[in-house]
Amino acid sequence: QVQLVESGGGLVQAGGSLRLSCTASGSTLSNYAMAWFRQAPGEEREFVAGISWSGRSSYTADSVKGRFTTSRDNAKNTVYLQMNGLKPEDTAVYYCAAAGYHYGPTMAPAGMDYWGKGTLVTVSS
Secondary structure, eight states, rough: OOOEEEOOOOOEEETTOOOEEEEEEESOHHHHHEEEEOOOTHHHHHHHEEOSSSSEEEEOOOOTTTTTEEEGGGGGTTTEEESSOOGGGGGGEEEEEEEESSSSSSSGGOOOEEOOOOOEEEEOO
């Protein structure tokens, strides 16, 4: 069983930056590919970024490409999402998730094994 806790969300002006963290406990993070998803009010949960077990490869969704990057520090059991150039349409609850056997350019929520409770990111215009 893996427990995931996100942190780093908050209110930021358009054009600003935030770094989200996701810390895991209960298991070794290197056993899992990791992903970030987001969900805006009334919208479906969507894939934002994913990173492989070792961290040597990662993918980002077209909607955030060039602005968001994900990284991980397996020694710290932590995954990060650096968000630059934030836009009001980035406003959402951001979730991190872990997958034992699911990884690719677009990761599906159904393929993830564990989820955090999310952290709210609000971007004002």
